[in-house]
Structure formats: C-alpha cells, structure tokens
Amino acid sequence: MADSRQDPPDSSPDAGMPVSRLPERGRVVCHGHIESVTYMPADQNAAFTAIVSDPDIRQSGAKRAQGKGGRLRVVWLGRRRVPGIAAGTEVRLEGMLSQSHGLPTMFNPRYEILSRQENE
Template identity: 35%
Template sequence: MDEESADRGKGGLRRFLRRMASSRAELEAEELQKSSGDEGATPITECAERTRHRVAGTLRTVTLRPRGGAPALEAELYDGTDVISLVWLGRRKITGIDPGRMLRAEGLVSTQDGRKVMFNPRYELRGGS
C-alpha cells in the first residue's frame, strides 16, 4: 500500500471513529450545516441584524402566538449552527409549515429579546416531512 492510500485509510478511520463518538444531535447538526451551505444560505450564527439574509434548515417548532391582539404563526428554524424565529403576522396556519419540514427563508433579520427573528419571510418548502 502506498502513502496516499494509507493516508486515505487513516482519514476514513478517523471519520468513522468521530461519527461513532458523536451524538445523534451533533451528526444532525453537521448534516444540516452541509445542506444549508448547498442551498446558498447564510449560517444563522453569521446573520447580522438589520440585514437581509437567506437561511435554510429544519423547522423544530411551529406555534400560534398572538402579537398585539392579532394572530401570528411562529416557527423555529434550526440550521445546525443556531436558531432563528420565523414569524408570519396575521396568519394562523400555513400549509406545509410543520415541525420537521425543511425550508429556505429570506428576509430582514432583527433581534427581539436576544433572539434572531425574521418577520413575514419569503420561503420555499424543501424536501422532507
């Protein structure tokens, strides 16, 4: 076996051992980060306030939370790096917006109570769920 083959074998063994030692959550986060990058999305941790960004990930939760007496559908999007709340004002339900669903969203990022939020984002449902 030549040196290059030996190095590839060591790398494969390292990857295998790392995957075996990693938790399921770590592996899912790694996979989400890779797929989000493939979508042309900005990692949520790198999203600056008052700037338009495209993010992609999986919806963790979807809840109805009234804001100022009006309905608001709020979804928590996770991309493997961080979480952002997507809020659609005046909506009670949006078909396809369900926990576990993958989507890509684009909009202006703001911060509320220390959390990143995107109000009325444009979105595209992706495969899954």
C-alpha cells in the same frame, strides 16, 4: 482541466447560509429545519411563529444548551397557519433580520420548502 461539477445545494449561494452564521441585522437568505411552531389563540391577533435551527443543532442540543446561536424566530403576521410549515420541515428563508426578545427574528419572510420529515 477544469472540474465542471456543481457544488452541492447546501454550499451554493442560492441555498443561503446556516442559521448559526446569520449577522445581527440586514437582508439575508438562510436555511434550516423547523424546530417548533406556535399557534396563537383565536382571541389574540393572528400570528404564526416558528423556530428554525441548524440541522446539527436539531440533532444534538449541545450548542443550544450552551446558549449559543443557531436559532431563528420566524413570524408571519396576520396568519394563523402557513401551508407546509411544520416541525421537521427544511426551509429556505429570505427576508429582513432583526433582534427581538434576545433571538434573531424575521417577519413575513419569503420561504421555500426544501424537504419534509416523514412521519410514517
């Protein structure tokens, strides 16, 4: 008899791959947690930047300390804020991946908020 259970969301192709398994370039779908965000001053061009990492790296900085992958820079050009994007938020991203200043970078990706960290 075949098992009719569905795979958990993290292992389905729609959830995307973890940030640490991204290729160097190309169109990708990935998921991770927002580690930090950067707001640009009013006198500079509008851009909103976030660093996305794998959940395991966010909890144990071991890979990051060794200089390994697992981090992605996401940049929304022409925007000073992106609703729902804040540190601790789990997101699914889709877009073109490139390399910029030594980090994999995605500009103006499509995004879906998967969960948010509760502060209370």
